[in-house]
Amino acid sequence: MPDYKFRVSLKISHPQVDAKTISDTLSLSPTISHDTGDLRVTKNGRLLGGSYEDMFWNLDLCDGKRIDAEEVLFEEFIAQKNAELEKHKDFFNKLRSTGGVIEYFVGWFSVDSINMSIYLDPPLLKNTADLGIAIVLCAYPED
Known part of the structure; x- marks a missing residue:
């Protein structure tokens, strides 16, 4: 039996395209977004100084839950x-x-074990690559 949970976000960044174009084209509303040149701020709205160099568009594909x-x-x-x-x-x-980057950002969490395995077969990898989507795995072994 699989011994892991995961969360996946679709992340898109681009130096020139604005976040609204991404939303309108995909007919999806991002969880988080900012445009090139927007002031850098924390999630709470505190200014960090400077501005963003690229547009960033992020959609949590798991509705805030670990699957x-x-x-x-x-x-x-x-x-x-x-x-x-x-x-x-x-x-x-x-x-x-x-100049854009598209990725599935994956949080991969162990459950009762640090031995986690998934099998990404060539057709799935090819299909993902054909879409131009990278897969970024960020593993979080159990403490």
């Missing part, structure tokens, strides 16, 4: 998200070709 792999395997989750995003393939390719 238990016993309910949905990570690879099944990514396959489902890839299928939902397939219609935006040309848009993603345009973003990447003009």
